[in-house]
Amino acid sequence: MEAVTWAAGNGDRSENGDYIYGKRRLREIDRRIGFLSTRLESAEVVEPKQQKKLDQVFFGASVTYANERGNVKTITIVGIDEADLSRGQVSWVSPVARALMKAHQGDIVEVRAPSGVEQIEVLEIRYGGVRGGTE
Secondary structure, three states: OHHHHHHHOOOOHHHOHHHHHHHHHHHHHHHHHHHHHHHHHHOOOOOHHHOOOOOEOOOOOEEEEEEOOOOEEEEEEEOHHHOEHHHOEEEOOOHHHHHHOOOEOOOEEEEEEOOEEEEEEEEEEEEOOEEOOOO
8 A cells, every 4th residue: 555655745646657557567466355354254264073964974084094095094074265285184176075975984996087087995083083984
């Protein structure tokens, strides 16, 4: 804001690059604030421990699965803004999360990825430390 005020005081605004750039940056910031405000209004806290169907994969589940090569991996299904693959958190819209949705322990599901279709087996489902499945 201060940069735009300073640039506005430098004379002809039609050829003032600092002013034009500053106004453009302010519009971008306003757009981002509007987007985030809308997201906050529709945000809903999901408490994984309150999941009623512990034997099925839904949003918030931590799922351990094995692929066709026997590699075992654990992921947690989270919101788009929370996804962090290095921490094992994948977005609910990712191919693996979509394939796992509504699966039960022992199910084999197909993951459609750019590299092709792969089958994975659900080994364990947990919600906030609580195991689902056969317990």
